Amino acid sequence: MTNSGVAMWEQRWHPLREEWVIVAAHRNDRPWHGERAAATATRAPAYVEDCYFCPGNRRVGGACNPQYHSVFVFDNDHPCVGPDAPQSLAAAPGIYRNSPATGIARVVCYSPLHNVTLAELDESEIRTLLLAWREQYIELAARPEVRHVLIFENKGEVVGVSNPHPHGQIYATNFVFKTIETEAIASRRHYAEHGRVLFQDIIRSEVTDGRRVLTENGSAIVFLPYFARYAYECYVAPRETHASLATMSDAELTDLATALKWLLVRYDNLWQMSFPYVLTLHQAPTDEGDYRGFHFHIECHPPLRKPHLLKYLAGPEVGGGNFLSDTLPEVKAAELRALPAVHYRAARP
Ligand SMILES: [Zn+2]
Ligand SMILES: [Zn+2]
Numbered sequence: 001m002t003n004s005g006v007a008m009w010e011q012r013w014h015p016l017r018e019e020w021v022i023v024a025a026h027r028n029d030r031p032w033h034g035e036r037a038a039a040t041a042t043r044a045p046a047y048v049e050d051c052y053f054c055p056g057n058r059r060v061g062g063a064c065n066p067q068y069h070s071v072f073v074f075d076n077d078h079p080c081v082g083p084d085a086p087q088s089l090a091a092a093p094g095i096y097r098n099s100p101a102t103g104i105a106r107v108v109c110y111s112p113l114h115n116v117t118l119a120e121l122d123e124s125e126i127r128t129l130l131l132a133w134r135e136q137y138i139e140l141a142a143r144p145e146v147r148h149v150l151i152f153e154n155k156g157e158v159v160g161v162s163n164p165h166p167h168g169q170i171y172a173t174n175f176v177f178k179t180i181e182t183e184a185i186a187s188r189r190h191y192a193e194h195g196r197v198l199f200q201d202i203i204r205s206e207v208t209d210g211r212r213v214l215t216e217n218g219s220a221i222v223f224l225p226y227f228a229r230y231a232y233e234c235y236v237a238p239r240e241t242h243a244s245l246a247t248m249s250d251a252e253l254t255d256l257a258t259a260l261k262w263l264l265v266r267y268d269n270l271w272q273m274s275f276p277y278v279l280t281l282h283q284a285p286t287d288e289g290d291y292r293g294f295h296f297h298i299e300c301h302p303p304l305r306k307p308h309l310l311k312y313l314a315g316p317e318v319g320g321g322n323f324l325s326d327t328l329p330e331v332k333a334a335e336l337r338a339l340p341a342v343h344y345r346a347a348r349p
Contacts, residue, residue: 008328014227015190016183021227022316023169023326044115044347045166053076053165055112071132071171072109079105081173103173104140108132108151112165112240117166117274118153119264120343127257133281134245134253140172141246141286148176148285156276158303158310168279178283184285184294191293198239199295212333214266219252220259224333229323231305231332232267235295236260243284244296260298262341267302269339277302 008025045324052059055067061077092098110118110129118126133151142150153168154161176184190198192284205215206223214222214234224234236259242248248256267275285290305311305326316324340347 001169002298007029012060012227014229015202016186017179017240018182018186021229022322023322024326026322035131045175046113046115048114048165049116051163053107053109053167054114055162063244068109068112070111070113071129071135073132074109075104076105076107076169079103081105081171086171086203089296092276092277093269093321096308100174101173101175102145103171104143104146106136106170106172108136108168108170110168114165117155117164117264117268118279119261119268119275120345121166121261122263123254123257125271130245130253130257134248136170137283137286138246140170141244143172145174146172147287148180149172150177150180151281151283151285153277153279155279156303158276160188176287180282180285184291187293187295188290197293197295199237200241203237203239211330214337215259215262216331217258220255222259222263223328224336226329228304228329229325230311231325231327232270232300232302232336234300234336235297236300237295241289241295243294245281247285248296263300263336263343265343266336266339267300268345271304271307271338272344273307275302276304 008023010023011020012023013019014021034052047054049057051057053065055065055069055072058064059074059077063074063077065072081101087100087102089098089100108129111121111125118129121129137149137151150171150173151168152171173232187198190193190196190201194201202225203221203223206225207216207221209226210225212224214224215238216222219239221239222234222236224232229232236256238248238256240252242252245253245346264275267277280299280301281296282299283296284294303310311326316322
């Protein structure tokens with residue numbers, strides 16, 4: 001072992017992904033001489049003429065955005081999945097298989113303001129976004145060809161987003177994304193074997209331990225899970241089991257908005273920078289499957305583990321297929337919990 005602090009090697013089981021996460025916490029002390037992500041400190045204007053998402057502007061596809069005042073949803077002009085994907089494919093060679101990939105891709109603008117982020121919206125605005133997400137999920141799920149609705153936000157240049165206008169995306173597809181499928185299978189098996197919801201058992205374990213719970217309110221909880229793969233990976237979830245946003249009450253949505261806001265403000269306050277992340281809603285597939293054991297939650301995966309320092313996916317992750325975490329979830333949870341409640345940009349005079 002090295003002399004760089006207390007070394008810790010441990011495998012922790014990720015019950016939703018059904019894989020081991022290797023915690024090697026002393027590695028965090030390694031000196032770093034490599035690349036650093038650049039932080040942008042200056043605030044952009046509230047309206048940008050050549051932004052495809054600002055109200056009144058023309059988009060790539062030629063359509064014009066309305067003068068919207070709240071959340072605005074439109075079909076993606078450059079979709080990764082489209083409704084017109086070819087249905088008859090050439091047979092795959094040899095042992096290989098293929099299948100048509102079809103879907104609907106949409107963009108969700110969170111605000112008409114170009115220069116705010118989700119963390120800076122107030123709780124009622126975040127609640128409005130949750131309502132819009134719920135409406136989208138219900139509408140798209142009703143289509144027979146749609147088997148899954150993936151709602152997500154990529155935030156920050158380090159995760160490939162060049163336009164800072166606050167927005168997320170929706171992929172409604174004829175296939176179920178792998179992580180959701182894995183979670184659905186694990187949840188179904190747990191429900192069949194124990195008669196309990198797997199995610200409820202996770203919440204119970206987190207609450208009983210307490211060290212990784214970040215905040216709780218009437219019906220929502222935020223925690224940095226025992227099995228976190230990324231340093232600041234956090235889950236935001238309703239306490240009651242809902243397979244998706246569709247069955248959540250208005251009061252639960254209000255609490256969920258409060259919980260999400262709590263987390264995103266801490267993220268930004270951590271290093272006083274707009275914190276990059278991949279935020280994904282994990283909702284049950286929308287095919288005819290049995291999802292009684294599936295518990296809707298939001299997962300946030302920030303790629304940074306130190307200021308401007310990316311967690312690289314390398315040998316263990318890409319080559320070996322298991323995450324190696326440099327940090328202890330208990331330590332990172334305490335770090336987030338200790339941060340101020342007011343967003344650092346709002347707190348400035
Ligand atoms: Zn804009
Ligand atoms: Zn999940």
